[in-house]
Amino acid sequence: MVVVTGQSKASATPDDAMSSSDAEDDFQEPATPTASQAGQALPLLPQQFPEVVPLNVGGMFFTTRLSTLRRYEDTMLAAMFSGRHYIPTDAEGRYFIDRDGTYFGDILNFLRSGDLPPRERVRSVYKEAQYYSIGPLLDNLEDIQPLKGEKVRQAFLGLMPYYKEHLERIIEIAKLRAMQRKARFAKLKVCVFKEEMPITPYECPHFNSLRFERSESEPKLFEHHCEVDVSFGPWEAVADVYDLLHCIVTDLSARGITVDHQCIGVCDKHLINHYYCKRPIYEFKITWW
16 A cells, blocks of 8 residues: 655755645636736826926927916816826836827917917817817917908808708719719819899899789799709808809818819800899819829
8 A cells, every 4th residue: 555645844845846835826816916016007096297297299209397287277188187097108207198299389388378379280289279178279279360260251151051061062973973984083063153033233123123023922933943063052141152162162172172163154044034044153173183
């Protein structure tokens, strides 16, 4: 009979065999991380920031005071560096913000001393101010060009029924025609008219008298659809047809679309007696490459 006796702890050697505690460790689940270990990934306590804060914004480096980042308490930056949220750091210990840092210097300059960016950067800085929720900077930028002029322009376009939908229709028609014809460009006809009832300067007196003689129950003799792809109008504002054409071209160009236009005549559709439509027709040429 073979008798196996246990060895005492004192007689056991590292090379003899794996201890029972070591064997158990092979089958145990990983222990729950301690507070110090978890702190490396997600701190349990409020994060502390130095008075001078090094920043890495999308690979661009900045240095500023903590009080500058907290200048306006309702902003995203103030919330980020309040200590309530964890901000990761890069290999050099800079606090990392995962955002393009091209215009972050303009953000800091405003927080430091209220400086505003030059005109050519206003639109881009405005987008960054929206992201960081810096209300005072947004208010200042909206009150200078080109954003102030854009507010006026949008007020005019607000009078235009289905303006954005018509822009999309221009793009879609031009794209389909270019693809069908395997062409570099596409042409389409666009009617732009300001008056609800089409008139010409010479017909204005006759037209006005004819209009006032009609009763509301009578059909609108001048209501028709011009034979065009897209039609803009009517609207009531001082801005005229050329102003709207400028808006159309500007908004298409802002989307990277090359567009040329020229007046090719008027709609000659006969309405009644010697009255014709006379709405101007423009040819739009959309170049795709």
